[in-house]
Amino acid sequence: MIRIFKSEETRIKTLEAPEEGCWIALTNPSDNELSEVTRRYGIDQNDLRAPLDEEERSRIGIEDSYTLVLVDIPVIEERNNKDWYGTIPLSIIVCDKVIITVCLEDTPILTDFMKGKVKNFHTHMKTRFILQILYRNASMYLNYLRIIDKKSDMVEKNLHKSQRNKELIELLELEKSLVYFTTSLRSNEVVLEKLLKVDTIKKYPEDEDLLEDVIIENKQAIEMDNIYSGILSGMMDAFASVISNNQNxxxxxxxxxxxxxxxxxxxxxxxxxxxxxxxxxxxxxxxxxxxxxxxxxxxxxxxxxxxxxxxxxx
Structure with missing residues (x-):
């Protein structure tokens, strides 16, 4: 699916055809849509397809006519009839006249931009748009990490009442989600560090504070993830010892x-x-x-x- 947006004063307008300064959002695009974008803007189709692979790593790619910024974003996945957490890639491609995002599925990170819920958002301000996406991405990690912490507390209370396999499996799923987050957040941190050194993406003085906020939010998410991972790992070991002791x-x-x-x-x-x-x-x-x-x-x-x-x- 391809959607085109452009900011006009205080609102976001949906376009039928691309214009200069617009944002082209590709969500699980078809081969025809990818070919059309490749033909119009000269983007390598392998770069367009990169975020469609769930195992693609975060990176920055610099080409003659565009710059690719690829990061991992958190998503909700259904496993064993319950909602858990994972990550998928999201690419931001900066061209001379437009900015393009490609993702495998709709994400709240981009949906808020499409609905005009983000303050000071303008599609023609590409650098700020990138930083706003990265900031909301780090904030989304923090939000999901807090939810994971609350879920682990609930599972712990249930385990005090009955040491069943169901609760242990839920703890394992939460630990798996934290492992996904750890890997993705560290990869995103490398991208942010490299973003500071990339000359093809212009840095404006008014965006310096936002860039610092993005880096701080991402580091906070990494620290929080490490803390929760340690707590959850210790909890798993403790309950394994309790179950073994009860069996003895x-x-x-x-x-x-x-x-x-x-x-x-x-x-x-x-x-x-x-x-x-x-x-x-x-x-x-x-x-x-x-x-x-x-x-x-x-x-x-x-x-x-x-x-x-x-x-x-x-």
Missing amino acids: IVMKALSVITIVMSIPTIIYSAYGMNMNVKGMPLAGNPHGFIIVIVVSVVLSLVVALWFSKKNMFR
């Missing part, structure tokens, strides 16, 4: 019960053998059966009481 407690209790129940079993097994009754104690006593049962029960109770004093049932 259960196995210990079962072993103690087995020992206690084996006492009457040994006695009954001895009396159940086909042996001469003259050699068996109490074999000639009319109350011998009851006496043997009482003795075995008493011995079991004595052993059970001893184990209880040693806290072996806990």
